[in-house]
Amino acid sequence: MTSARGIALAVDLGGTKVEAALVTQDGHVLSDTRHRAPTGRTRSREGTARAVETVVTRALEAAPGVEVVGVGVGSAGPLSISTGTVSPLNLPAWRTYPLATLIRDITGLQPTVRLDGTCIVLAEHWVGALQNYRTALGMVVSTGVGGGLLVDGRIVRGRTGNAGHIGQIQLATRTSPGLDYSVTLEGIAAGPQIVTWARTQGWAGTSGEDLADAYKAGNAVAILAVQRCAKAIAEGISSVGALLDLEAVAIGGGFSKVSQDLFSFIRQNLGEIAPLSTMGDIRVVPSALSGDGPLIGAAGLVHRSDLIV
Amino acid sequence: MTSARGIALAVDLGGTKVEAALVTQDGHVLSDTRHRAPTGRTRSREGTARAVETVVTRALEAAPGVEVVGVGVGSAGPLSISTGTVSPLNLPAWRTYPLATLIRDITGLQPTVRLDGTCIVLAEHWVGALQNYRTALGMVVSTGVGGGLLVDGRIVRGRTGNAGHIGQIQLATRTSPGLDYSVTLEGIAAGPQIVTWARTQGWAGTSGEDLADAYKAGNAVAILAVQRCAKAIAEGISSVGALLDLEAVAIGGGFSKVSQDLFSFIRQNLGEIAPLSTMGDIRVVPSALSGDGPLIGAAGLVHRSDLIV
Numbered sequence: 001m002t003s004a005r006g007i008a009l010a011v012d013l014g015g016t017k018v019e020a021a022l023v024t025q026d027g028h029v030l031s032d033t034r035h036r037a038p039t040g041r042t043r044s045r046e047g048t049a050r051a052v053e054t055v056v057t058r059a060l061e062a063a064p065g066v067e068v069v070g071v072g073v074g075s076a077g078p079l080s081i082s083t084g085t086v087s088p089l090n091l092p093a094w095r096t097y098p099l100a101t102l103i104r105d106i107t108g109l110q111p112t113v114r115l116d117g118t119c120i121v122l123a124e125h126w127v128g129a130l131q132n133y134r135t136a137l138g139m140v141v142s143t144g145v146g147g148g149l150l151v152d153g154r155i156v157r158g159r160t161g162n163a164g165h166i167g168q169i170q171l172a173t174r175t176s177p178g179l180d181y182s183v184t185l186e187g188i189a190a191g192p193q194i195v196t197w198a199r200t201q202g203w204a205g206t207s208g209e210d211l212a213d214a215y216k217a218g219n220a221v222a223i224l225a226v227q228r229c230a231k232a233i234a235e236g237i238s239s240v241g242a243l244l245d246l247e248a249v250a251i252g253g254g255f256s257k258v259s260q261d262l263f264s265f266i267r268q269n270l271g272e273i274a275p276l277s278t279m280g281d282i283r284v285v286p287s288a289l290s291g292d293g294p295l296i297g298a299a300g301l302v303h304r305s306d307l308i309v
Numbered sequence: 310m311t312s313a314r315g316i317a318l319a320v321d322l323g324g325t326k327v328e329a330a331l332v333t334q335d336g337h338v339l340s341d342t343r344h345r346a347p348t349g350r351t352r353s354r355e356g357t358a359r360a361v362e363t364v365v366t367r368a369l370e371a372a373p374g375v376e377v378v379g380v381g382v383g384s385a386g387p388l389s390i391s392t393g394t395v396s397p398l399n400l401p402a403w404r405t406y407p408l409a410t411l412i413r414d415i416t417g418l419q420p421t422v423r424l425d426g427t428c429i430v431l432a433e434h435w436v437g438a439l440q441n442y443r444t445a446l447g448m449v450v451s452t453g454v455g456g457g458l459l460v461d462g463r464i465v466r467g468r469t470g471n472a473g474h475i476g477q478i479q480l481a482t483r484t485s486p487g488l489d490y491s492v493t494l495e496g497i498a499a500g501p502q503i504v505t506w507a508r509t510q511g512w513a514g515t516s517g518e519d520l521a522d523a524y525k526a527g528n529a530v531a532i533l534a535v536q537r538c539a540k541a542i543a544e545g546i547s548s549v550g551a552l553l554d555l556e557a558v559a560i561g562g563g564f565s566k567v568s569q570d571l572f573s574f575i576r577q578n579l580g581e582i583a584p585l586s587t588m589g590d591i592r593v594v595p596s597a598l599s600g601d602g603p604l605i606g607a608a609g610l611v612h613r614s615d616l617i618v
Contacts, residue, residue, distance in 0.1 A: 078587050135468050149552070152466050152618045158554020159444050160587050163460075168551035168584040170481040170544055172492035183481035184584060235479055239548060242477035243458070245467020275477040275493060278387050278469050309461045 007066050009107065010298035011056060011073040012116065013099070015090025016040055018048075020055040022063055023299030027127035029292055033062040045093040049102055056106050071111035072301030073103055074119035074294050081161030084113050112301040114157075114308065117164040119297025120252070120287075121148030122155050122307060126300045128288035129250040137240055138287075139166055141233065142253035145186040151244060155308050171235045189232040191255035198225040212258045226258055230265030237270055241279045252287025316375050318416065319607035320365060320382040321425065322408070324399025325349055327357075329364040331372055332608030336436035338601055342371035354402040358411055365415050380420035381610030382412055383428035383603050390470030393422050421610040423466075423617065426473040428606025429561070429596075430457030431464050431616060435609045437597035438559040446549055447596075448475055450542065451562035454495040460553060464617050480544045498541035500564035507534040521567045535567055539574030546579055550588045561596025 006025035012018065021034035035058040037051040060068065076088035084100025103111040114122075121138030124130040130138060130150065139147040145167030149156040156163040167186030187193060191208040198211060203221040205211055214222035237249050256262060266284050274280065289296055301308060315334035321327065330343035344367040346360040369377065385397035393409025412420040423431075430447030433439040439447060439459065448456040454476030458465040465472040476495030496502060500517040507520060512530040514520055523531035546558050565571065575593050583589065598605055610617060 078585065135466075135472075151460050151472075152463065154461065154463075156553065157444075157461050159556045160554055162585065162587045163444075163552065163554040165551040165554075165585060169548035170479065172479045172481060239478035240552065242474040243472065243549065243552070244465065245469055245472040245474075247468045276387065276471065276474060278471045 006303070007063070007068055008299040008302035009056070009059060009068050009071045010295045011052070011071070011103065011111070012119070012294040012298055013052065013073065013075040013086070013088065014039065014116065014294075015076050015088055018051050018055055019295055020059040021295050022059055022066065022068070023296060023303070025303050027123070027296050027299065027303070029295055030063065033059045034295075035059050035062075039091055041090055041092060043091065043093060045097070048091060048094055052099075052102060053106055056103065060107070068107070068109065070302035071103055071107055071109045072119075072298040073099065073111045073113040074116040074298040074301075075099060075113060077115045077117070078160070078162050079113065079115060081113065081157065086113070112305070112308070114301055115148065115161055115164060116294050117146045117148035118155055118157070118161075119148070119300065120293045121150055121164070121297070122300040122304065123289050123293040123297030124250045124287060125150050125155070125307065126304050127296060128293065129285045130248055133247045135244055135246055136248040136250070137166065137237070137246060139233075139249060139251045140253035141189060141191070141229070141251060141256045143191055145190050149244070153307075157309050166236055166240060169236055169239055171232055185232055185236040189229045189236075194225050194229045194255070197228060198222065201225075208255050208258055215259045215261075226262055227265050229255070229258070230262050231269050234266045234269030234273060237266070237282065237284065238273050238275065238279070241274065241282050242276055245278060246282050248283040248285065250285055250287050252290055252293060256286065315612070316372070316377055317608040317611035318365070318368060318377050318380045319604045320361070320380070320412065320420075321428070321603040321607055322361065322382065322384040322395070322397065323348065323425065323603075324385050324397055327360050327364055328604055329368040330604055331368055331375065331377070332605060332612070334612050336432070336605050336608065336612070338604055339372065342368045343604075344368050344371075348400055350399055350401060352400065352402060354406070357400060357403055361408075361411060362415055365412065369416070377416070377418065379611035380412055380416055380418045381428075381607040382408065382420045382422045383425040383607040383610075384408060384422060386424045386426070387469070387471045388422065388424060390422065390466065395422070421614070421617070423610055424457065424470055424473060425603050426455045426457035427464055427466075427470070427617075428457070428610065429602045430459050430473070430606070431609040431613065432598050432602040432606035433559045433596060434459050434464070434616065435613050436605060437602065438594045439557055442556045444553055444555055445557040445559070446475065446546070446555060448542075448558060448560045449562035450498060450500070450538070450560060450565045452500055454499050458553070462616075466618050475545055475549060478545055478548055480541055494541055494545040498538045498545075503534050503538045503564070506537060507531065510534075517564050517567055524568045524570075535571055536574050538564070538567070539571050540578050543575045543578030543582060546575070546591065546593065547582050547584065547588070550579075550583065550591050551585055554587060555591050557592040557594065559594055559596050561599055561602060565595065
């Protein structure tokens with residue numbers, strides 16, 4: 001299944017964990033090379049650096065003799081591509097941290113560092129649900145809402161490398177007066193927000209998993225909650241679809257699995273609100289990669305460098 | 310000022326008029342070659358075609374002996390780039406009209422046809438207010454709100470060629486219940502919408518020009534109306550800025566001239582609502598080309614073909 005040629009080292013740095021693995025030219029994660037370590041809000045600057053070093057070293061040691069042709073790194077944002085520094089919101093000890101330099105010192109190779117949302121849409125376009133599209137949105141609905149963009153056949157970078165923040169666009173579905181977090185897609189549709197909303201409606205559960213079970217059991221509030229999430233996502237897709245003339249949207253992330261019906265609800269809402277005739281057939285599909293997207297996409301920074309700028 | 314080499318024929322087709330002119334390699338419109346003819350909702354299919362033929366023929370005849378190196382056409386949307394057909398909303402007799410074929414039959418050259426909003430952002434990037442930026446939004450605030458996008462150094466095309474519809478993104482500033490035109494940027498900030506809103510607040514004027522005069526005279530409702538327009542535009546820029554990691558926005562169109570203060574209000578609102586630290590210094594500036602943008606941009610489809618896909 002794999003060849004000794006063309007192996008990339010992929011690193012995915014997030015707010016709760018860092019992962020590293022070797023990935024083949026066809027986007028296959030070599031599972032025996034995959035290692036993870038916790039990160040988190042309370043880790044020191046050096047502690048997080050050691051976590052990165054640990055998983056990178058173990059991934060490389062798991063396949064001695066393999067020639068690594070390049071290193072791709074996806075990171076929680078914000079970051080700066082031009083300096084190779086990252087300042088992940090949930091890793092407060094890392095502010096303008098020189099992640100590119102750290103990786104280079106460990107591996108001896110200059111890595112390509114991009115936003116995790118960038119890696120996700122790259123992975124979906126390379127080997128996932130967005131193959132054969134040229135203008136598409138990759139989206140994650142989890143504890144937050146994020147994503148990345150493919151426009152006219154290239155992954156969008158933006159000024160600093162932070163393009164793709166679909167969670168921070170505004171929606172008409174406001175939940176409270178005032179112009180704040182409560183009017184953004186993330187502020188309405190992220191898992192914890194939907195759970196909180198359901199509780200204000202009298203539902204007693206406490207997690208996305210609870211909500212999935214309640215939906216399956218036919219609980220009326222759980223149904224409204226999933227529909228609320230779908231409506232907000234559809235509004236966000238509507239705006240991005242009008243702006244970019246999208247072909248397709250792939251949605252992953254833990255909360256996107258709350259029910260398969262989420263996707264029918266999104267499609268139905270989008271059909272009702274799409275403001276342009278050219279938006280009639282935007283395809284909305286589940287991610288084909290799930291939790292592997294970020295790692296595969298980090299490897300894609302190496303194997304599909306033709307897609308990035 | 311001009312050379313005989315490198316002249317493009319530029320055509321701008323809109324809902325009220327069609328214009329054609331010859332444009333130099335440095336983006337200078339040869340004014341003695343510029344011709345216009347009315348279009349409009351009541352024109353027949355053939356009548357509009359004759360209007361196009363008239364202005365194109367006159368522009369070419371105005372400079373005999375000049376070698377035209379290419380033809381660029383900007384059109385009101387929607388359109389389809391792949392077929393070269395256009396269906397301008399305000400020209401109901403033209404549905405899926407083969408504009409590329411018409412122009413080729415008149416000129417003997419295969420034209421490049423793109424959305425008018427695409428031409429506007431191309432012109433601003435080429436010789437206007439968006440030079441030296443790589444990720445930016447060109448925006449028109451007039452009887453409608455439209456625009457075009459520059460992303461990572463290229464003008465965005467989208468699936469069918471209809472990318473750039475900033476007027477159709479949703480805002481949190483809803484004016485009435487329900488999810489309809491009243492929640493889009495165009496539905497709130499377009500000139501006629503702001504005039505209508507001011508009248509609901511007791512103001513007696515009937516046009517954008519009236520509103521500009523009233524603002525200058527210190528009329529309280531006119532001031533609120535301009536601020537309302539600015540807030541809606543800032544909300545739109547906020548969403549697009551988060552999504553694309555924008556560097557700059559250039560705004561033109563008749564209603565953008567209602568007052569110079571419009572721009573200070575937009576910047577102030579954007580500073581207050583921008584949801585990401587990376588958005589702190591998005592530049593918001595007036596168009597540097599005004600009414601010449603669409604024609605210059607149509608010529609840019611020829612002279613700066615490196616910017617389009």
